[in-house]
Amino acid sequence: MNWKRSLVAAAAVVPVVGLFYYGMGQDPKAIPSPLPGRPAPPFALNAMGTADTVRLADLKGQVVVLNFWASWCLACRSEHEVLREAAARYGPRGVRFYGVLYNDTPENGAAYIAEMGGQSYPTLLDPQTRTAIDYGLYGVPETFIIGPDGRVVYKQVGPVTPETFTRYVDPLLGKREAAR
């Protein structure tokens, strides 16, 4: 048995196989976000269909759910019901829900909301996508959960699920409600 040769071959092959194995386990489309843990980028956006401007700075002390969506986004349709239920459940507990329309016209956005049977919370307009880029967005839907201290707690890429809220919003409320 030529053990020297086997050793050299193993030394060359094992790291490569290991690297491939690691690479296969990675999602090539996943983009790491540096935002969780950091202060949420401030914004001042017009709420669709109103003259109101919503400023993140005014929402300090509250848990904010910021959902970027578009009428042309199919995955947004599938999460709409989850968001509606979450807003009904967490809205009364003080969580503020906002949609942000991404690369879409207000007309299409309004038509989509009507088609989906309405939306209990406002949608903000981001005409130049500045806020979306500030949030490091690369597609819709993406949802940000912002804590009462104004920091991003969690970023959900893709549709939210009920677990997204029980896992990330409940603990924030627990802390806040306990502090009262």
Added chain:
Amino acid sequence: MSLAAALLALVAAVAPVQAGAPAQGAPPVAGATTARDSIIGEQVRQIASELRCPVCQGLSLQDSPSELAQQMRQVIRDQLEAGKTPEEVKAYFVSKYSEWILLEPAPRGANLMVYVLPVLLVVGGGAGLFVAARRWTRQPAPAGAPLPEDEAEEPETLP
């Protein structure tokens, strides 16, 4: 872009003629503006070609026709016009999208592997090939002479 720059230069050249004599102070200002515009335009192209388009597969912001890439190029332009340096603009995008957004990772930490490994592989492979080639081109051993150690062991590994 170069067409727009040429048009601007043309306008700058024609403007004083149209305005007549009192516009003597105007040309340098117009000239300075176009020069600054073309510098910024060049910087936008440079930065955009170093940043990855988030909605594409392996395209830079400069090469992507997507809406988001256009808007991000506009952000680059706005930040440069607001007086940020190209480094600061890139740092802004890294702070939003992480180092993933850089088409060429910064050569530090684990990223160094990307720069060092290919060199090591080429050098190591070249050395290995050199040694192997020397062995292959060696004079064949005369018949009856004992085989060199390596070849003598070879049959053992065969099934």
